[in-house]
Amino acid sequence: xxxxxxxxxxxxxxxxxxxxxxxxxxxxxxxxxxxxxxxxxxxxxxxxxxxxxxxxxxxxxxxxxxxxxxxxxxxxxxxxxxxxxxxxxxxxxxxxxxxxxxxxxxxxxxxxxxxxxxxxxxxxxxxxxxxxxxxxxxxxxxxxxxxxxxxxxxxxxxxxxxxxxxxxxxxxxxxxxxxxxxxxxxxxxxxxxxxxxxxxxxxxxxxxxxxxxxxxxxxxxxxxxxxxxxxxxxxxxxxxxxxxxxxxxxxxx
Amino acid sequence: xxxxxxxxxxxxxxxxxxxxxxxxxxxxxxxxxxxxxxxxxxxxxxxxxxxxxxxxxxxxxxxxxxxxxxxxxxxxxxxxxxxxxxxxxxxxxxxxxxxxxxxxxxxxxxxxxxxxxxxxxxxxxxxxxxxxxxxxxxxxxxxxxxxxxxxxxxxxxxxxxxxxxxxxxxxxxxxxxxxxxxxxxxxxxxxxxxxxxxxxxxxxxxxxxxxxxxxxxxxxxxxxxxxxxxxxxxxxxxxxxxx
Numbered sequence: 001x002x003x004x005x006x007x008x009x010x011x012x013x014x015x016x017x018x019x020x021x022x023x024x025x026x027x028x029x030x031x032x033x034x035x036x037x038x039x040x041x042x043x044x045x046x047x048x049x050x051x052x053x054x055x056x057x058x059x060x061x062x063x064x065x066x067x068x069x070x071x072x073x074x075x076x077x078x079x080x081x082x083x084x085x086x087x088x089x090x091x092x093x094x095x096x097x098x099x100x101x102x103x104x105x106x107x108x109x110x111x112x113x114x115x116x117x118x119x120x121x122x123x124x125x126x127x128x129x130x131x132x133x134x135x136x137x138x139x140x141x142x143x144x145x146x147x148x149x150x151x152x153x154x155x156x157x158x159x160x161x162x163x164x165x166x167x168x169x170x171x172x173x174x175x176x177x178x179x180x181x182x183x184x185x186x187x188x189x190x191x192x193x194x195x196x197x198x199x200x201x202x203x204x205x206x207x208x209x210x211x212x213x214x215x216x217x218x219x220x221x222x223x224x225x226x227x228x229x230x231x232x233x234x235x236x237x238x239x240x241x242x243x244x245x246x247x248x249x250x251x252x253x
Numbered sequence: 254x255x256x257x258x259x260x261x262x263x264x265x266x267x268x269x270x271x272x273x274x275x276x277x278x279x280x281x282x283x284x285x286x287x288x289x290x291x292x293x294x295x296x297x298x299x300x301x302x303x304x305x306x307x308x309x310x311x312x313x314x315x316x317x318x319x320x321x322x323x324x325x326x327x328x329x330x331x332x333x334x335x336x337x338x339x340x341x342x343x344x345x346x347x348x349x350x351x352x353x354x355x356x357x358x359x360x361x362x363x364x365x366x367x368x369x370x371x372x373x374x375x376x377x378x379x380x381x382x383x384x385x386x387x388x389x390x391x392x393x394x395x396x397x398x399x400x401x402x403x404x405x406x407x408x409x410x411x412x413x414x415x416x417x418x419x420x421x422x423x424x425x426x427x428x429x430x431x432x433x434x435x436x437x438x439x440x441x442x443x444x445x446x447x448x449x450x451x452x453x454x455x456x457x458x459x460x461x462x463x464x465x466x467x468x469x470x471x472x473x474x475x476x477x478x479x480x481x482x483x484x485x486x487x488x489x490x491x492x493x494x495x496x
Contacts, residue, residue, distance in 0.1 A: 122487040153312050153382050160311050160333035161487050201314045201354050203330070 043170050044251025047101060050131040058103040059130040060092035061121060062137045065175075067107030068093070072234030077235070079227035080180075090234075092134070094243035099252050104130075113137040114146050118154045122161045133162055134246060136172030136209070138195075139232065142187035152194045159202045170249055171195050173210040177236070178220040179231030207249040212241050301496060302373055303339040304349065306331040307480040309379040309410025313387055315354040316361060316378060320353050322347035322368065330354045334481055334491045344369040351376060351389055362389030373495065375477065379410035392438050396475045396496045403470035404441040404495075405450075406477055409433040413484030416457040421450050431455060446472040452490065454480055466490045 047205035049056050060066050068090025073079050096103040106124055113116050117137045125133060135158060141151060155171070162169040176185040192210040199206035217223035225238035234242060306318060308331050315335075318328040322343040331337055333352075342349070346367045353359035361378065373394040380388040397404055407419050415435050421428040423445060431439040444450050447469055454464040463484055470476060475495040482488035 067409075126487060148381075156314055157311055160313075163332050164334040164487075164489050164491075198314065202332070246287070 004053045005065070010229055021035070032125075041248065046170065046250040047099070047252070048131065048134045048168070050166060050168060051129060053128065053129055056101050056132075057130050058092075058095070058101055058132045058134065059106055059124065059128075060090075060095070060103055060134045061106045061117075061124065062135065062172075063107060063111045063140055065107070065139060065233060066090055066092065066134075066136055067109050067237065069107060069109055070227045070230070070235055071239050073227050073235040075224040075235055075237045077227070079230045079235070082227060082230055082233055088213065090239050092244040094239060095134075095250070095252075097247055098218055098247055099250075103134075110140055111137065112140040112144060113158075114144075114154050118157055120146065121158050125161060125167060128165075130167055132168040132170070132250075134140055134172065134207075135162075135169050136174065136207075138174050138188060138191040139177070139184070142174075142177075142184040145187060146236035148190045148194055151191050152198065155194060155198055156202075159198060159204055163202070170205050170207055171199055172207040172242075172246065175209050175213040175225070175234065176220070177232045178217070178223050178226055179229040181232040182220070183228070184232070205249050207215055207242075209242055211247055212245045213238075215240060261473075301339055302343040303372045304328075304371060304376060305337055305339045305493070306337055306351070307377045307392075307408060307410065307477070307479050307493070308333050309377060309408070309479055310381060310387055310414065310488065311481065311483050312381045312383065313361075313378065316351050317354050317357070318376065319350045319352055319357060320347050321349075321479050323491070334479070334489055336491065336493060338494075339373055342368045342371060344351050348428075351378060364389075364391055365393070377406070377408060377436065377438075379412060379481075380483075381412050381483070385412065388436060390436055394477065394495050395441075397441055400473050400475055400496070401443070402446045402472060403444045404475040404489070405444045405470060405494075406441045406475075407431060407433055407439040408477055408479045409435055409437050410479055410481045411435070411454075411463065411484060411488060413486075414456040414458070414463065417463065417480060418455045418457050419480070420453045422453065423448060423450050425450070435473045441475060444468075444470055446470055452478070454490070456484060466491050468492060 047056055070082050071089040090107065092103040092105040138151065159169060173195045174188040176188055195207055213225055216225055225234055225241055227235045229232055285454060305343050306328055308316060311333055315330045315332045317326045317330065320327050320342060322345050327340050328337060330458045348363055348365050351361045373396060375392040376389060376395055377392055378384055378389050392408065410489065411417060416432055418432050420430045421444065426442065428450065429442040433439050449467050449469045451467050452465065455461060456463055464480060477493040477495055479491045479493065481491060
């Protein structure tokens with residue numbers, strides 16, 4: 001009986017000592033910021049409050065494909081021409097719904113990256129509360145047959161501004177247009193290869209939308225991710241696929 | 254009686270496991286804390302001698318710096334406006350090349366230097382790809398041997414201004430004024446320490462205001478302020494420690 005009591009006392013003391021160690025450790029972790037380092041390390045870079053204003057703000061920058069033109073049409077619907085730019089939707093609203101993080105849609109239908117897009121970018125990003133930028137632009141540059149060299153310089157400028165401003169940047173490749181707009185695919189493929197190349201050079205993550213489309217649409221003219229035969233703007237399923245790829249690269253899935 | 258004893262044993266084992274797990278967690282926290290304290294000396298601002306890169310070209314990709322005297326890159330992936338410390342180089346005559354990052358064959362510029370004579374030097378990359386072309390030059394960072402308050406010099410890498418006028422003010426009083434040509438560097442000026450000095454940068458040709466940053470500098474430190482970007486598009490002044 002006596003021995004049992006002593007063993008119990010020893011166990012209790014041992015337990016108390018261990019709990020003290022844990023308590024002291026928690027205090028030290030709090031003081032030294034180790035807990036914050038752990039939390040930050042566990043957090044994907046895209047969902048970090050980089051400017052410390054207490055709000056995570058993602059900006060989706062691009063043209064009509066960022067704005068969401070063509071969203072709302074279901075696969076299989078015959079869409080020859082999309083006259084209305086519709087309400088704001090597209091992949092940004094889906095990312096916001098999936099993550100609960102504010103995603104501003106800065107898509108401007110008809111905008112080319114060269115000149116207008118590159119000019120607009122610092123105006124929205126510099127000295128702003130934006131933490132992460134999703135960037136995808138080039139379909140209208142393809143319509144105007146902008147050369148790859150010019151596209152490369154413009155994209156590098158965008159990457160340089162984003163980094164100099166301390167923003168996390170994710171760039172997207174361009175889905176290859178089909179049917180009525182198939183002729184643009186030569187240029188969009190070139191731009192997509194430049195996006196990948198500069199992504200590696202600048203250590204910027206790339207959402208490979210072109211690959212997603214290529215995998216899901218082996219028969220391009222019957223691609224269920226596009227409004228067919230219009231062939232330039234994604235439909236509801238297309239925007240779902242784009243959002244999924246962005247979410248994967250953002251580390252949300 | 255038997256059931257209650259078994260339950261007590263089980264809860265004791267469970268509690269013991271939880272404590273063991275927390276203890277393991279504690280040990281790992283201590284390791285992180287101790288390693289963090291030991292690793293403090295290896296910060297990126299550590300190097301105070303050798304060469305560094307001032308990347309001022311807003312159109313250019315990141316660059317590496319290679320040396321004929323070393324197999325490994327001296328400096329890797331320097332970004333536009335990025336801050337890096339000086340890197341030591343071998344004390345022998347050698348060719349230093351600025352190349353596009355990860356692409357040794359894409360040489361932007363090369364310089365023949367004698368490593369033994371290099372104290373502190375900056376490789377300035379400036380210009381653009383669309384009209385002026387990419388340019389590079391070596392700047393000797395002749396840091397004053399004794400800095401009473403703070404010392405500051407300016408490097409002009411701003412596309413769209415053949416010359417800039419840099420003025421420094423403290424409480425509305427003019428402290429200094431320097432005119433610098435594109436790709437050029439000013440002499441060090443003495444700046445009061447620990448006080449917010451207002452810098453105002455104008456383009457000389459038309460007096461257009463391009464930048465107005467404010468800096469509070471530390472006692473005994475020398476700095477380089479790189480004025481970079483493109484007039485009318487995006488401008489930034491980046492501060493580098495020189496000593």
